[in-house]
Amino acid sequence: MIKVVSVKFRGWGKSYYFDPGDLDLRVGDNVIVETVRGDEFGQVSRASVMVADDEVFQPLRPVKRIASDYDIEKHESHLIKEKEAFGICEEKISARGLEMKLVDVEYSFDDSKIIFYFTADGRVDFRELVKDLASAFHSRIELRQIGVRDESKMLGGLGICGRPFCCSQFLFDFQPVSIKMAKLQGISLNPTKISGACGRLMCCLKFENDAYEDLQRNAPPVGFHVDTPDGRGTVTEVALIAGTVKVKLDSDSEEGAPRAYPVDSIRWNRKRIKPQVDSDEE
Secondary structure, three states, X not given: OEEEEEEEOOOOOOXXXXXXXXXXXXXOOEEEEEEOOEEEEEEEEEEEEEEOHHHOOOOOOXXXXXXXXXXXXHHHHHHHHHHHHHHHHHHHHHHHOOOOEEEXXXXXXXXXXXXXXXXXXXXXXXXXXXXXXXXXXXXXXXXXXXXXXXXXXXXXXXXXXXXXXXXXXXXXOOOOOEHHHHHHOOOOOXXXXXXXXXXOEOHHHHHHHHHHHHHHHOOOXXXXXXXXXXXXXXXXXXXXXXXXXEEEEOOOOOOOOOEEEEHHHOEOOHHHOOOOOOOOEO
């Protein structure tokens, strides 16, 4: 086991493990940490905890110090500079007529580099733009193309559920999402209903899918013959979240309505279910 502390950079980033050393750190503390890019300003997202050695990428880099007033002022100054750099870069992009959308700007803590994040439909020749920016800022310039999901993660916002985007809150690694997941969860396949602000299938379809699959394993599919407390019948509808199924009993007349039963009150042959192959992934 090894003692680590989780540090987060910029509100939309994921947390990384660092060695807290002898520092007594609390959630929300501003710290200066050593990274591959040099010293960086971050915020403690999880206090010191013991984790297994195989959960940590070695060598574990240290937390150098709790951020001083000077460090905080420098960080706040960078935030102001980033907004100014954003406007200047947009002007340069427009002047060059480049088909690209600027998303975010990031100053390195030691002022050695400025990173410009952008989206584009294809490859963009930004060599001349780099020269323009280097001339304007007299610093090392890096332009980094990102995907539309990364853009939503950086900018944040509210989903159709009324809550902040999952990707900007807690889902930091994008996973493949498929139409099959929407079908399993009984959601309308209308693209406007299952697509996020980024235009891709919503991340929550994947996040919630494991729970639905677990519920599905304990419920018979529509069309299955099952035994109920009232006799044998055919499943006509399954409500996974409610944990109930509607069954049309063989003994009922054709006009008789299906009856609802809790899943755990019926019996059925699970061996008849054939495994399905996931497809239509994004």
